[in-house]
Amino acid sequence: MSTATSSTFGERLRNVGRQQFVWAIVAIVLLLVINVIKDPTYLSISYSDNLGGLRGNLVDILRASAPILMIATGMALVIATGGIDLSIGSAMVIAGAVAMEFLSASGSSSLGTAGLALLLALLVAGVLGVVNGVLVSVVGLQPFISTLIMMLAGRGIAKVITGGQNTTATSEPFRWIANGYVVGLPVVVLLAVAIVAVVGLIVRRSALGLMIEAIGIDAEAARLAGVNKRAIIFTVYVAAAVLGGMAGVFATASVMTVDVSNTGNQMELDAILAVVIGGTSLAGGKFSIRGAAVGAVLIATLDKTVVFLGVPSSATPAFKAAVIVILFLIQSPWLHTQLAKLRSRRTTTPTTAEVTA
Amino acid sequence: MSHEPIVEMRGIHIGFPGVKALDGVDFRLLPGEVHALMGENGAGKSTLIKCLTGVYSIDAGEIVIDGSPRQLAGTADAQEAGIATVYQEVNLVRNLSIGENVMLGHEVRGRFGISWRATHRRAKENLERFGLGHLDTRLPLSTLSIAVQQLVAIARAMVTKSHVLILDEPTSSLDKQEVSTLFGVIRQLRSEGVAILFVSHFLEQVYEISDRMTVLRNGRFEGEFLTKDLDRSSLIATMIGRELSTLAGEHEVRDGVAPGQREPLLVAENLGRKGSVGATDLAIGKGEIVGFAGLLGSGRTELARLLYGADRPDSGSITLKGRKTAIGSPAAGLANGIALSSENRRDEGIIADLSVRENMILAVQARRGWMRPLSKKDTDEIVDKYIKEFGVRPADPDRPIKNLSGGNQQKVLLGRWLATRPDLMILDEPTRGIDVGAKADIITAVQKLAEDGMSVVFISSEIEEVARVSDRIVVMRDREKVAEIVNDGTVSAATIVAVIADEEGTAQTVAALDVSDETFPGTTSTSTPTGTSTSTERSES
Incomplete structure (x- = not known):
């Protein structure tokens, strides 16, 4: 028999190790260490008067994390119900296309127009989610098939919206979403963190999280316990698509161009990876928004590291x-x-x- | 039976964090005998079996198989040592064919890989041993009833020519006929020298089939007995450490209210669903316990599901408290004060990975909607109340429910439904697969609920139980309601079995019984003696 204190310490350590996203944090740190080895100034952060905010590699990583944070959060909810959403990348490009097309058509760069563009982009992305939600929860199609259809259709729709062009627009307020600073920090990062926090709070402080998990673990038992399975599944697909729309806004606002072939392309895979890295099983059930967020940051770190190390793009x-x-x-x-x-x-x-x- | 034991377990210790699951348990199995492992829920039966099948590794003790000490590090080790197991819930692959299931992992190989023809032939040979030669091995397993699947599972387990067969609650979803088929198979294996470890909560079955029994209590070894030397009451006393008077008691007519005079809570007219249960009239009074009796597949579960909204009825109507009410979903059932505890605890009851707490509040929370979460205080109140009231063990609300024994899971689920304060509680097989102690607890709880004014529908395969508990018994056969019996205290299991077993000959008495049902919601009360008088007639015929 080991003594009580050592066993509790060991247990605590083991518990930390079992929180899967802890390993993702370790991985992020390791990647950063590798970068520092290559360039000791990698972690340095400076204040740029020009931009009115902080500048540095870490800031860049966080900035790149923003869209992945959005889609990983949505994906976590969908996966927890036992589903999957392959159309999240298409929600991104649709939202980007709607925003750019609206801004370039209106020609105005007022704050109101930018706000309207944002709303419209999220709304149209939401419609994509509604279609997913209906196909999965009402019609009863398999999530994989439903969202695969919407993934293909979504990009097509985006091309129709822009007439096949990569639409460019100018709107300072809209660009500010991705490139602006508030109290020295990038707006896009603050927004992303705030949205993830709000979603996390809603899910855990209301009973939504419990019901999502119940459905993901045993849909029939949850239904018999009176859980409104349809409504909840519908809700998560809409939420995922709206979050995807937000990611699309982030991705297009920084360059003020929507690239109908590349914006959001294969991003659903990054989202799925982030969720799984964060410790949520693809089989559904218990999920962790926090874990998915860490996973998203890891993927962004990885992307930036690959570029920084000069790994050939083919590799x-x-x-x-x-x-x-x-x-x-x-x-x-x-x-x-x-x-x-x-x-x-x-x-x-x-x-x-x-x-x- | 002077053979050397084929399995000998000595001083087995195993603990889980915070729990001592087995504490110095001895157990032995002789070849050519059926050995029953007895004990309450949480006594350690399943744990002991899992030690023997290599699922758990023991902390201390010794396992000797066929004379040589063994370290069982996994189920493969156990199989290699000649131990085959069939678990309570059939562990087969539903969408593979019958033959593939039997031979899974033992496919016959020919010159070009697996020879499916030979594999199916071997599967058929194996099935023939168990009287299942008539099955088409190429059909999907899901085309078979649960009972036949159980036999297929045994055939599969014995493909490896094991010397030891473990049957964990093999009869819990079988009807009488199927049980006797199974017992035939068990006897045959016994005569071939196979040692059989048998776990069941049905005492009659244990006494019918077993030669010897080992009793566990709270993870400790209580003794090994020859079945013929230990009568039932001594067995029960050993299992629970107290005399159990509730097991014998006859039904007492409660509170003196004649069934016809109860105010109706729910009246169903012509309620039915194609392919599931024929149009049925049914009335349930306030504070009444209505038993549904019938064999498996008689429509008793299907009828219960229609009342709750688990399935959508395609004919008929439900009048609840005098108002026509459409109940098309479980959520609607709950909203209207109806709760259903499913017979299938594993797939339709518990949410395995969620905690006891989360499982318990789920229905209440579902009724409130996700936007109005229960406060921590309300949650704790509900959880504490039912953990205490039903004596859930371990009393730890944060433990995942899958780690609890079946009886304790059932208690948590009862808490889940009662927390919604239903007017009508439908209990489908609430006592299946749980031990006598927990059974008595649950039955006492049911009776108390009815006394407090809750209406209860009580469904059980154990007809004695239905007879003892119910004020009125609805008898189902072949997806139809065939009779209704008012229980005035003289109705016994035999009475009900006679009604179920009867075919054409008694159509008249059945009709007579139906009359009592029709008069039920009415104000005139001429119905009380009908049930008993007809039942006496029947037992004479």
Whole structure:
């Protein structure tokens, strides 16, 4: 029998290790360390009077995280219900197309027009979510198929909206969303953090999170317990699409151009990765918004690191894949059981932790 | 039976964080015998089985199989040691064919990989041993009833020519006929020298089939007995450590209200759904316990589901408290003060990964909607109340419900439904697969609820239980209501079985019984003696 204090400490340490996103934080730190090794000034942050805010690689990483944070949050909710949303990237490009087309057509760069463009973009993205929601919750199609259809259709719709062009617009207020600063910090980062925090609060302080998890774990039992499965599933798809729309606004506002072929392209995969890295199972059920957010930041860090290290663009996907596979290995319960076995063999005191794991 | 034991477990210790699950348990299995493992929920039966099948690794103790000590580090080790297991809930692959299920992992290989023809032939041979030779092995498993699936699971387990077969609650979803088929198979295996470990909560079955029993209580070994030396009351006393008077008691007519005089709460007319249950008239009074009796598949569950809105009826209407009410979804059922505790605890009851607390408040929360979360105080109040009232063990609301034993899961679910303060509580098999102690607790709770004015629909395969608890019994057969019996205290299981078993010959008495039902909602009260008098007639015929 080990003493009480050492066992509780060990347990606490093990619990921290079991919070999967902790490993994602470790990975972020490691990537940063690698960058610092290449360039010791990598982490330096300076204040730029020109921009009216902070400047540096860390700021860039956070800025790049913003759209991924949006879509990862939405994806986490959808995945928790046992679904998946492949059309999130298309929601991004639709929102971007609507905003750019509206701004360029109106020709005005007033604050009101920019606000209207933002609203309109989110609304149209929301409509995409409504279609997803109806297909999945009312018609009962498989989420994978429904959102795959909308992924293809969505990009087509975006092309129709812009007439196949990469529409460019000018609107200072709209550009400010992505490039502006408030109290020295990038607006886009503040907005993204605020939105994630609000969604997280809504989900955990109301009973929405409980019901989403109940549906994801056992949809029939949840229905029999009186949970309005349809309404909740519908809600998460709409929420995911609106968050996708916000991501699209972030992605297009920085360059004030929508690239109908590339904006949001394959971003759904980044979102799924971020969610899984954050410890939410693709099988649905228990989910972690916080974890998904950490996952999103990790993916942004990875993207920036790849560029910074000068990994040839042809090798970039392989590099990304390698890092993520290693991370998943570290997180896997299998590895932990193996390690625990090794430990218990060495100390010969039997651990019961892996029995219940 | 002077053989050496094929399995011998000595001084088994195993603990989970905060719990001592097994504390120095001894257990042995002799070849050619059926050995029943007895104990209440949480006594450690499942844990002991999981130690023997390699699911859990033991903290201390010794497992000797066929004379050699073994370290079982996984289920594969156990299988290799000749131990085959069939669990309570059938663990087969529903969308594979019957033959593929039987031979999964033991496919017959030919020159060009797996020879499916030979595999299916072998599957058929294996099934024939168990009287299942008539099955088409190429049909999907899901075309079989649960009972036959159970036999297929045994056939699958015995493909490896195991010396030890563990059957964990194999009969919990079988009807009488199916049980006797299963017992035939068990006897045959016993005569072939297989050692069988049998776990069941049905005492009759244990006494019918077992040669020897080991009793556990609170993770401790209480003793090993020859079945013929231990009578039932001693067994129960050993299992729970107290005499159980509730097990015997006859039904008492409660509070003197004749069934016909109760104010109706719910009246269903012509309620039915194609392919599930025929148009049924039914009335349930305030504070009344109505039992649904019938064999598996008789429509008793289907009828309950229609009342709650789990399935949408396609004919008929429901009048609730005098008002016509459409109940098309469980949410609507709950909103109208109806709750249904499903017979399928694992798939339709618990949300496995959620905690006891979350499981308990789910229905209340669902009725409030997600935007109006229960306060922490209200949550704790509900959770504390029912954990205490039903004696949920362990009394830890943060534990995932999947880690609780079946009986304790059931108690949590009861709490979930009662927390919604329903007017009508429908309990479908609330006592299935749980031990006598928890059973008595639940039945006492049901009776108390009715006394407090709640109406209860009580469904159980154990007809004695229905007879003991119910004020009125609705008998179902072949998806139709065939009779209604008013319970004046003389109705026994035999009475009900006679009604269920009867075919054409008693159509008249059945009709007579129906009369009592029709007069039920009315004000004239001529109905009381009808049920009993007809039942006496029947037992004479």
